[in-house]
Amino acid sequence: MTADEVPPGVDIEKPSAARVYDWYLGGSQNWAVDREFGRRVEKVWPLIRPISRQNRAFMNRVVEAALDAGVRQFVDLGSGVPTAGNVHEIVRDRLPEDEPAAVVYVDYEAVxxxxxxxxxxxxxxxxxxxxxxxxxxxxxxxxxxxxxRRLIDWSEPVCLLMITVLHFIGPADDPDGLMATYRAKLAPGSWLAVTHGTCTEDAPPERAAEVRRFVDAYRDTSNPAYLRSAEEILPWFGGWPLLEPGMTALPDWRPEQTVSAVEAETRPFAWCAVARRPS
Ligand SMILES: C[S@@+](CC[C@H](N)C(=O)[O-])C[C@H]1O[C@@H](n2cnc3c(N)ncnc32)[C@H](O)[C@@H]1O
Incomplete structure (x- = not known):
């Protein structure tokens, strides 16, 4: 399918978070309305593309770590438009072909x-x-x-990924209750991985102002966004132990290479953490 073909149910009059995100990541499944919105956002907040890539890289490191720890089932909530480095690709690349594994992507967006x-x-x-x-x-x-139902056995460990999606869940949708429901479904040994937009005290004032304008820009889309503090996000792990190195900025969770200057600039704007459900 090319972006010239419009799949059923797709509204190309209004930008969608999934397609705009695809554009940030350099994908091709986006329409003029998405690119125009993405360019506007980039002007407001030039870090949007580096932070999107950081998010994706974090997700890849988590999936690899979960596989190394023996987890074989993945549920990716708010999985987005598939661009390079999807969960099932990492699983396939890392495991022998005959080794059983399961991946379920969950997204409500038609594209x-x-x-x-x-x-x-x-x-x-x-x-x-x-x-x-x-x-x-x-x-x-x-x-x-x-x-x-076909692919996931909830009595066995599952790696539940919630990457760059919870900032679309507003206070009216009871994120605390929602997270408790998902946690209750996970068997001991399961992993819960979260990234979330924020704006910490370390943010330079002009950058902090940019990110607030960015949030304002999303207010008019089908996905208004919310920034949250570490204190708001940490209870979502239900007291389960966080895997090392705990809750960090995106480039600092088990980095595999030296953090570039631009990547370092993203530090005040997203939290990430992974918890493991104890036995
Ligand atoms: C910013 S993208 C992140 C994609 C992917 N998780 C990643 O990090 O590369 C957010 C995705 O969450 C989806 N999304 C937002 N709110 C959602 C909801 N309530 N239910 C399902 N998907 C949702 C959007 O459609 C979009 O594809």
Missing amino acids: AAAHSTLILEREDATDWAGLAQCDIRDPAAVFDDEAT
């Missing part, structure tokens, strides 16, 4: 859903990876979806 399905079909991966087109604010719908 994200259409492309995830297409890629999994094209790669002949549908027997072990699938897409649940659901709103993550409705966990029952996520758990009851055909793909989730």
Whole structure:
């Protein structure tokens, strides 16, 4: 599918977070309205692209670490439009072909859903990876979806990924209650990985002003965004121990290479952490 073809249910009159994010990451599944919005955002907050890449790189490191620890099931909430380095690609690259594993992508956005399905079909991966087109604010719908029921055994450890998605869950959607529901579903040994936009006291004032204008820009889209502090995010792990190095800025969670100057600039604007459910 090319971006010239518009999948059913896709509104190309209004920018969507999934497609704009795809543009930030250098993907091709976005329309003029998304690119125009993305360019406007980039002017408001030039760090948007480096921070998007940092998020993606963190997610890749988490999936690799979970695989190394023996976790074989992944549920990626708010998975987005598939661009390079998707969860199922990392799993496939890292595990022997005959080793069982399962991946479920969850996104409510039509382009994200259409492309995830297409890629999994094209790669002949549908027997072990699938897409649940659901709103993550409705966990029952996520758990009851055909793909989730077919692929995920919740009595075994699952790595639940919530990467760059929780800032779209507003206070009216009870994020604390939502996180408790997801935690309750996870068996001992499961992993819960979160990244979340923030603006810490370390942010230079002009950069802090930019990120606030960025949040304002999202107010008019179908995905208004919210920044949260570490104190608001930490309770979402339910007291489960955080894996080393705890809650950090994106470039500082088990970095694999030297942090560049631009990457370092993203530090005050996102938190990330991974918890493991104890036995
Ligand atoms: C910024 S993208 C992040 C994509 C991916 N997790 C990553 O980090 O590369 C956020 C994604 O979350 C999805 N999303 C936002 N709110 C959602 C909701 N309530 N239910 C399902 N998906 C949602 C959007 O459609 C979008 O694809």
